[in-house]
Amino acid sequence: MPELQIIGAPQSNYVCVFRIACRVKGVPYTLVPAIPHSPEVDAIHPFGKIPVMRHGDVTLSESRAICFYIDHTFDGPALAPRDPVEGARTEEWISLVNTHIDPLLVRQYLRAHFFPGTPDGSPDRPAIDAALPKMEQHFAVLDRAVVKTGHLVGNSFTLADINLLPILFYMTKMPESGAMLRRHPSLHSYFERHMSRPSATEATPPPFPGRQG
Numbered sequence: 590m591p592e593l594q595i596i597g598a599p600q601s602n603y604v605c606v607f608r609i610a611c612r613v614k615g616v617p618y619t620l621v622p623a624i625p626h627s628p629e630v631d632a633i634h635p636f637g638k639i640p641v642m643r644h645g646d647v648t649l650s651e652s653r654a655i656c657f658y659i660d661h662t663f664d665g666p667a668l669a670p671r672d673p674v675e676g677a678r679t680e681e682w683i684s685l686v687n688t689h690i691d692p693l694l695v696r697q698y699l700r701a702h703f704f705p706g707t708p709d710g711s712p713d714r715p716a717i718d719a720a721l722p723k724m725e726q727h728f729a730v731l732d733r734a735v736v737k738t739g740h741l742v743g744n745s746f747t748l749a750d751i752n753l754l755p756i757l758f759y760m761t762k763m764p765e766s767g768a769m770l771r772r773h774p775s776l777h778s779y780f781e782r783h784m785s786r787p788s789a790t791e792a793t794p795p796p797f798p799g800r801q802g
């Protein structure tokens with residue numbers, strides 16, 4: 590078997606998804622450090638985003654496509670249920686997180702803290718304050734989703750949970766989102782329980798260069 594390479598930065602929530610998925614599946618890989626829009630990334634992702642993957646002659650972009658490949662190429666537990674209804678619910682949650690939750694929580698809120706683009710590097714308060722009321726709604730949706738079984742889909746840990754965990758991890762790092770998570774008890778205990786899995790702890794994103802914690 591050729592070496593499976595994931596190309597990207599370990600701070601990326603989507604690189605983290607790949608790493609948890611591989612650990613759950615029992616698939617060894619090599620992390621090749623690269624930032625978005627670098628030549629090795631641009632060669633695979635049409636818009637220069639990370640992660641991208643290389644496995645022999647196969648190159649792929651987009652975390653969902655990469656995880657599909659891992660799930661269907663290698664032995665090990667299924668990352669997405671093969672039952673049509675539970676499989677579709679897993680896709681539903683991955684899509685909801687990638688198209689609604691990640692853009693608000695990561696691209697708007699977290700970026701306003703981590704990469705504010707302000708003259709003195711202080712957090713972009715208008716962007717943060719604009720995000721917070723919508724974030725309350727998103728946290729409430731997620732809290733309701735996990736209240737019954739402690740999972741997003743059915744009664745097992747699926748790619749839907751793996752896809753959400755790194756975002757929740759980053760939410761614990763900032764004051765408003767950390768407090769918001771603690772105010773949603775089902776989501777908070779869901780996060781703590783799944784984040785303590787070895788697959789998740791081993792893939793914990795390191796701090797961004799130049800930042801503490």
Ligand SMILES: N[C@@H](CCC(=O)N[C@@H](CS)C(=O)NCC(=O)O)C(=O)O
Binds near residue numbers: 601602604651652653
């Ligand atoms: N839909 C993509 C999103 C990937 C993505 O947004 N990656 C971020 C890092 S977490 C990135 O490359 N950002 C750079 C940019 O948007 O220019 C996926 O699921 O892989």
